Amino acid sequence: MQKGFGKTATQALLIILLSGVVGIVYNATSSKGISLIGHWAEADSTGFLIPLSYQKGDSLITLAEAITKYQSQNTIFLDARYKEDYELGHVRGAINLSFDDFYELLPEVEERLSKEKEIVTYCGEIDCDISLFLGRLLKEEGYERVMVMVQGWEGWTKAGLPTSKGPNP
Amino acid sequence: MSIVKTLLAGKYTTMLFRLALGAIFIYASVDKIAHPADFARAIFYYRILPVPLVNVLAVVLPWAELLAGILLILGIFTRGSVLLINLMLIVFIVAIAYNVLRGVDIACGCFTVSPTAKKHGLSLLYRDIGMLLMGLQIYFFDRGLLSLARRNQTRGS
Numbered sequence: 232m233q234k235g236f237g238k239t240a241t242q243a244l245l246i247i248l249l250s251g252v253v254g255i256v257y258n259a260t261s262s263k264g265i266s267l268i269g270h271w272a273e274a275d276s277t278g279f280l281i282p283l284s285y286q287k288g289d290s291l292i293t294l295a296e297a298i299t300k301y302q303s304q305n306t307i308f309l310d311a312r313y314k315e316d317y318e319l320g321h322v323r324g325a326i327n328l329s330f331d332d333f334y335e336l337l338p339e340v341e342e343r344l345s346k347e348k349e350i351v352t353y354c355g356e357i358d359c360d361i362s363l364f365l366g367r368l369l370k371e372e373g374y375e376r377v378m379v380m381v382q383g384w385e386g387w388t389k390a391g392l393p394t395s396k397g398p399n400p
Numbered sequence: 401m402s403i404v405k406t407l408l409a410g411k412y413t414t415m416l417f418r419l420a421l422g423a424i425f426i427y428a429s430v431d432k433i434a435h436p437a438d439f440a441r442a443i444f445y446y447r448i449l450p451v452p453l454v455n456v457l458a459v460v461l462p463w464a465e466l467l468a469g470i471l472l473i474l475g476i477f478t479r480g481s482v483l484l485i486n487l488m489l490i491v492f493i494v495a496i497a498y499n500v501l502r503g504v505d506i507a508c509g510c511f512t513v514s515p516t517a518k519k520h521g522l523s524l525l526y527r528d529i530g531m532l533l534m535g536l537q538i539y540f541f542d543r544g545l546l547s548l549a550r551r552n553q554t555r556g557s
Contacts (some may be wrong), residue, residue, distance in 0.1 A: 242480020243487070246471065250463035258436060258459045265436045267459065268452050283444065313505075313514035330508075331516070358447075359510045 282381050284360040289367070290378040294390060297351055297380040301392070306350065307344060311354045311365040312384070314398075317370035321384070323393035326400070330354075333368050338397070349376045356385035415545040417534040418472050418482075424531065425469030432462035445509030446495050464488070472538075475519070475547015479539065486535040489528050491498060496525045 258264040262399040269353070279293055292300070300306040301322070308325035310317045326340050344350065345350040350369060366377040390392060407413060432439040440458035443449060449457060465488065468481040499506050505517035506524075 232441040239479040246467050246484050248555040251460050252469055254460040254463040265455050267456050302424050313512050315513045355510050361508050
């Protein structure tokens with residue numbers, strides 16, 4: 232039964248090589264093919280980072296714009312992360328609406344939202360997507376003035392902006 | 401004793417594992433081949449691989465899963481394909497365990513302290529460990545029952 236590891240390893244290598252060739256050829260000819268070198272979180276011409284899951288229709292704002300809106304006190308901040316992460320620390324005054332439990336939580340926080348007011352969503356950091364996904368769900372629910380603060384919680388704390396801890400107010 | 405041995409090392413167990421593991425890998429690869437961008441994002445969410453390598457892996461890995469799965473079922477290159485499958489499973493297990501330990505939710509690539517995310521990671525981990533046990537059984541005990549390359553294999557034993 233045993234034929235030596237060398238032969239087995241050669242077989243495995245052959246499969247890998249064949250997969251590489253077939254995969255790359257298929258990818259090049261498929262309409263759903265992707266570029267072989269990934270582009271994630273690209274910066275635009277002004278240096279503003281575009282998150283990887285950005286789609287046309289998402290409204291992105293910089294940290295500076297978020298601060299202006301925060302100071303106007305007329306904007307609702309929504310934390311898209313899990314409850315446990317929110318409770319460890321969040322943008323002071325932000326409401327927790329976890330993307331994962333969106334439809335369960337929406338009825339609870341709905342009365343504190345407003346379709347007329349501006350809403351800013353955020354999650355952990357530039358590479359997290361759930362702030363974008365939360366924004367899209369909110370738009371489906373009729374909250375048209377949703378924006379995403381792409382630097383997220385990480386950017387907010389690094390800038391030394393107001394935070395607080397504990398459960399949803 | 402002999403019943404336990406038959407169950408653990410028997411040719412029927414091996415054959416069953418071969419067909420099951422092959423089918424799982426074929427099934428798992430099809431969706432990834434059909435949606436490479438989604439799979440690339442899933443790899444990205446593990447936050448382990450250098451970013452430029454993410455897409456290449458997303459393009460090649462599903463085909464390795466598909467080919468190894470087909471060969472395992474057919475019984476051609478059985479040891480080579482099960483070796484490759486076991487190596488893939490070991491890499492998946494290490495990657496998932498690493499992310500469970502450091503608190504990355506691989507469903508979104510988010511750093512989190514949520515127990516929900518941890519539970520999700522652990523269930524994936526147990527699933528992959530189960531598959532690896534099947535793979536190891538095949539690697540060590542395969543005797544080529546119901547396989548196309550059986551004649552060559554038995555001749556070499």
